[in-house]
Amino acid sequence: MDIYLRKKRWKWLLFIAALIIVGASMYYTSILVNEIRKDERRNVEIWADAIHRKADLVNFTNNLFEQIKQEERRRAGTLAEAQRRIITATSSEDLDFFLGIIAENTTIPVVQTDEAGHIVSARNVTFNIDSAKLFGGSIRKEFSVYPPIVVKYFQNKKIYLYYKDSQIFSDIKKVLDDLIRSFFSEVVINSASVPVIVTDSTKKHVIEFGNLPMKNPKDSVAILYHTLESMAGQNTPIKVNLADTGIRYIFYEDSVLLTQLKYYPVVQFFVIGLFLLIAYLMFSYARKSEQNQVWVGMAKETAHQLGTPLSSMIAWVELLKLKGLDDETVTEIEKDVMRLETITDRFSKIGSAARLEKTNIITVIYDTIAYMRSRVSPKVNFAIIPGSGQEIITPINLHLFEWVIENLCKNAVDAMDGSGSLSIEITEDVDHIHIDISDTGKGIPKSRFKTIFHPGFTSKTRGWGLGLTLSKRIIENYHSGKIFVKSSVLGKGTTFRIVLKK
Numbered sequence: 001m002d003i004y005l006r007k008k009r010w011k012w013l014l015f016i017a018a019l020i021i022v023g024a025s026m027y028y029t030s031i032l033v034n035e036i037r038k039d040e041r042r043n044v045e046i047w048a049d050a051i052h053r054k055a056d057l058v059n060f061t062n063n064l065f066e067q068i069k070q071e072e073r074r075r076a077g078t079l080a081e082a083q084r085r086i087i088t089a090t091s092s093e094d095l096d097f098f099l100g101i102i103a104e105n106t107t108i109p110v111v112q113t114d115e116a117g118h119i120v121s122a123r124n125v126t127f128n129i130d131s132a133k134l135f136g137g138s139i140r141k142e143f144s145v146y147p148p149i150v151v152k153y154f155q156n157k158k159i160y161l162y163y164k165d166s167q168i169f170s171d172i173k174k175v176l177d178d179l180i181r182s183f184f185s186e187v188v189i190n191s192a193s194v195p196v197i198v199t200d201s202t203k204k205h206v207i208e209f210g211n212l213p214m215k216n217p218k219d220s221v222a223i224l225y226h227t228l229e230s231m232a233g234q235n236t237p238i239k240v241n242l243a244d245t246g247i248r249y250i251f252y253e254d255s256v257l258l259t260q261l262k263y264y265p266v267v268q269f270f271v272i273g274l275f276l277l278i279a280y281l282m283f284s285y286a287r288k289s290e291q292n293q294v295w296v297g298m299a300k301e302t303a304h305q306l307g308t309p310l311s312s313m314i315a316w317v318e319l320l321k322l323k324g325l326d327d328e329t330v331t332e333i334e335k336d337v338m339r340l341e342t343i344t345d346r347f348s349k350i351g352s353a354a355r356l357e358k359t360n361i362i363t364v365i366y367d368t369i370a371y372m373r374s375r376v377s378p379k380v381n382f383a384i385i386p387g388s389g390q391e392i393i394t395p396i397n398l399h400l401f402e403w404v405i406e407n408l409c410k411n412a413v414d415a416m417d418g419s420g421s422l423s424i425e426i427t428e429d430v431d432h433i434h435i436d437i438s439d440t441g442k443g444i445p446k447s448r449f450k451t452i453f454h455p456g457f458t459s460k461t462r463g464w465g466l467g468l469t470l471s472k473r474i475i476e477n478y479h480s481g482k483i484f485v486k487s488s489v490l491g492k493g494t495t496f497r498i499v500l501k502k
Contacts, residue, residue: 018276022269022273022276025268025272026265026269029264029265029268030265033261033262033264033265036261037258037261037262040254040255040257040258041254041258044194044252044254044255047194048235048238048252051238051240051250052238054183055183055240055241058176058179058180058183059241061176061179062176065172065173065176068169068172069165069169072108072165072166072169073146075105075108076108076110076146076161076163077149078101079101079102079105079108079110079161079163080149080151080161081151082098082099082101082102083098083102083112083151083159083161084151084152084153084159085098086098086099086102087151087153087159088153102123105123105124106124107124107167107168107169108124108163108164108166109122109123109124109125109126109143109163109164109166110122110123110124110125110161110162111125111135111139111143111161111162111163112159112160112161113135113159113160114158114159115157115158115160117134117135117136118133118135119132119133119134119135120159124166127139135160135162142164143162143164144162145164145165146163146164148160148161148162148163149161149163180245193211193255193256193257194211194252194253194254194255195210195211195212195231195252195253195255195256196208196209196210196211196250196251196252197209197212197224197227197228197231197250197251197252198248198249198250198251199228199248199249199251200246200247200248200249201246201247201248201249203228203237203249206224207248211255211256212227227251228251230253231251231252231253232251234253235251235252235253237249237250237251237252238252302347306340306343306344306347307344310337310340310341310344313337313340314337317330317334317337320333342399342402345399355397356395356396356397356478356479357396357397357398358393358394358395359393359394359395359396359398360391360392360393361392361393361394361396361401361426361433361435361500362384362386362388362391362392362426363388364396364398364401364402364405365384365424365426365435366384366388367402368402368405368406368409369382369384369405369409369424372406372410376413376418377413377418377419379418379419379420380413380416380418380419380421380422381420381421381422382423382424383421383422383423383424384423384424384425384426385424385425386426392426392428392433394433394500394501394502396479396500397474397478397479400474400478400479401474401479403470403471403474404470404471404474404475404483404498405424405437407467407468407470407471408437408468408471408496409422409437410467411467411468412437412438412439412441412494413439414441415439415441415442415443415493416439416441416442417441420439420440420441420493421439421440422437422438422439422440423436423437423438424436424437424438425438428502430502431501431502432499432501432502433499433500433501433502434497434498434499435497435498435499435500436486436495436496436497437495437496437497437498438493438494438495438496439493439494439495440492440493441493441494442490442491443488443489443490443491443492443493443494444485444490444494445488445490446488449484449488452468452485453468453469453471453472453483454469471483475498479500479501480501481498481499481500481501482497482498482499483496483497483498483499484496484497485497
């Protein structure tokens with residue numbers, strides 16, 4: 001019994017040590033994970049701040065572009081006014097100033113036409129003025145971005161001044177358009193590896209997306225809404241209002257790495273726990289296999305050692321008969337010799353495949369109890385239910401099963417100190433047979449219901465603690481049944497139950 005108490009203490013000590021090691025490992029891992037998580041979060045915050053800064057830069061560039069646009073529009077108007085003043089001027093007026101304004105225009109493409117659409121003059125254009133007499137076709141299309149400036153002069157005649165963006169302005173606009181187009185692409189392809197979805201102002205239509213586990217969020221509306229809702233729950237969407245694009249919302253969430261880091265301690269705990277469980281089961285299995293080998297070897301050796309003196313005893317019995325020893329004495333000696341033969345046979349069957357035969361289990365129990373009545377205290381009252389005339393047939397190994405009943409009954413008699421009641425009740429259902437062996441002895445603490453079946457566990461001063469271990473092995477390994485403590489009350493008694501398959 002002390003062995004199992006020490007074993008239990010060692011198990012608890014090892015379990016606590018394992019918990020401390022696992023806890024320390026998880027604590028240190030948690031610190032590392034939190035540091036990496038903070039670094040990831042800083043990267044995300046830097047990325048989000050960069051979006052705001054770049055959006056401000058794009059909008060600032062667009063404002064400059066608008067100012068240049070207005071300036072070119074104003075210059076075009078100045079050119080038109082200068083053209084009108086030259087046309088309507090009298091011979092006495094000095095036109096050098098207005099001619100200077102027109103001459104200084106080296107950037108804005110300008111085409112002047114009459115009311116009939118004939119090109120009168122052109123400046124800073126790419127086509128040949130001599131070959132292009134009429135303002136039409138590709139030329140009109142090229143200069144139709146802005147409405148023409150109409151100049152009236154003598155007798156309400158009109159000239160039309162067409163202009164378009166200068167080359168410098170066009171280059172700036174191209175840069176701005178590229179900047180706007182690349183803005184959202186750079187947002188979704190970010191160094192922080194943040195999953196991103198860019199939507200329009202309704203927050204329903206996807207403009208761009210990147211770093212998502214799904215191939216295309218547009219494929220499923222339900223998945224899209226769920227993803228957007230999840231992202232909005234983690235971070236407030238970034239509102240961006242860029243030139244010529246309208247309002248856009250940038251939804252984002254933690255990177256895949258950061259999400260994995262959140263669950264890493266849980267996964268680590270599960271993996272370590274699984275490893276410890278597998279290791280424990282493997283060592284436990286190895287230990288049980290080793291114990292089984294020891295049991296089998298001990299049983300076989302015991303049977304072998306009993307064989308030689310048993311043969312001699314049989315010969316001695318025959319010799320006593322020849323010498324005229326009284327029959328009663330010889331009969332009792334023969335019974336004990338037969339008993340030794342049965343014990344030897346039982347030990348020899350340990351470790352071997354037991355042969356099961358269909359037997360009336362009630363008859364076996366009655367016979368076993370009849371043998372024990374003469375070998376225990378007369379103060380022990382036996383009761384068996386049902387009566388001896390009943391039949392419950394099940395496949396058993398006769399000698400091994402008798403051994404189990406004897407062990408349980410002997411333990412019951414010892415628990416009652418040779419005085420009390422021992423009852424055996426046999427019941428059956430469709431698939432199983434139940435055998436309840438009850439005594440009125442000392443009882444067993446509930447904490448030891450399983451421990452009492454361990455090898456070496458005994459409460460007796462001179463006991464070996466093998467009876468219940470052998471009984472459990474015989475019932476479970478050879479008969480595919482179960483044996484356990486059904487109930488026990490300290491000071492009132494214990495009930496063991498054996499369950500056999502029909």
